[in-house]
Amino acid sequence: MQMKPLIGRDTQLCMSLSARPGNFGTRFHNRLYELTGLDFVYKSFSTTDLDAAIGGIRALGIRGCAISMPFKEAVIPLLDGLAPTAGAIDSVNTIVNDDGVLTGHNTDYGAVVDLVADLDRAMPFVVQGSGGMAKAVAAALSDSGFRNGTIVARNERAGRALADLHGYRWASVADGAVALLVNVTPLGMTGADAEALAFPAAMIAACEVAFDVVQYPIETPFLRAAAAAGKRCITGADVATLQAVQQFMLYTGVQPDAAQVADAAAWARANS
Template identity: 80%
Template structure:
């Protein structure tokens, strides 16, 4: 069934980010097309978060993805939190039910899925202390990982996050681990595009390199790990899984595996 032409009954979904990308827009719109749903998705940036959230409520926008740097700042502007967001005080998804805005976190579930086949006895180093780092740290803890160090430039934020989830904390990468996870902008398109999230010697010693950075799909960290024969987990994988959960929250529809594969490939090819 083809998607109906855009009209007055078309429902809008959107995203808010300091640095909007195309993956979510392409992914959702492709799935709307494949499932024949009368929805459209558009990415936005803003310097007026309160105004943007008020607009979601006032205009009946069905759903909104939330990215850096708004995942924590948006919480006081919402009417409530789903358990996925309340557990980690971080929101990456808003669902609007007749003007009632509820925050969810689909990052957590995506990371849990990607960690599922990794032995929880594996020691890890997690670099970052922001909203996405909360989701990753919570997923690690809940998956049974115990031997880990959180590395953060902001010592207070890093120490608080590490204490919350029962891990060690450091302000620098002082030791290697079998699992290295980057949850910082290092390697992201822009000013940090050429930055290596971990020293080359630690990459050489690891077994798995996990980078949540979505743009570019292959960061310097992941390229170095792949060249050294390490297993890599990409930000695109995280983005696909979390966006799929968002799609279902917005529409109540669960696409087929074939539709998800199609939409993800379309989104990657058109970033």
């Protein structure tokens, strides 16, 4: 393992912006910098002034920034351009700063594409949610060839728009027997929703694959119920790891090997 250099004047800074910053991304990126010997450092932030925060990225030469809820759509007008996938989805989770030119990317999309690569394209599915992450999930499923889908969202306008964009159906409430269930809402996270099931118990019992993008806890009530019923589970930790690797490559131009990624992911989870 290479030793990470001491922080100095040439150290490049990467960061994240979120309403509720976690530790996984910070620890994952910094561990990969250490393993690859790169002179980078990563720090998470929150902000009440998104315009000023993005201006600071540009002015201070911060190399990259991960964008999380609730900024994935609001940040777009503040950028100089969008990578094709981010433009098509209309959602950004990564900013790359090239000499003051800020370009938005979406690495959530690529992570979901990889995670559903071995699933049957004919299976009916439900995506619950209509925000920035739901846009990435729906686009990834659509571009991967999944056609029999329903977007479940309480926000009818946003839900219908997302469904119409990909030729899916919209519903206000999830019900029925569906093979693939995808939760892209805060249900199962901390706080008032911590013990909430993202889908009715009958739907979980009938599904084949349970997919929850919630990162903390890794085992949400939805995934716990699905695992107990013997279903295949895809976790928010899986998404977080794959999208963070793609961010790392965008920021540094370096592709870590599988052992380095596994080490960084395990270290980040153990220390988060």
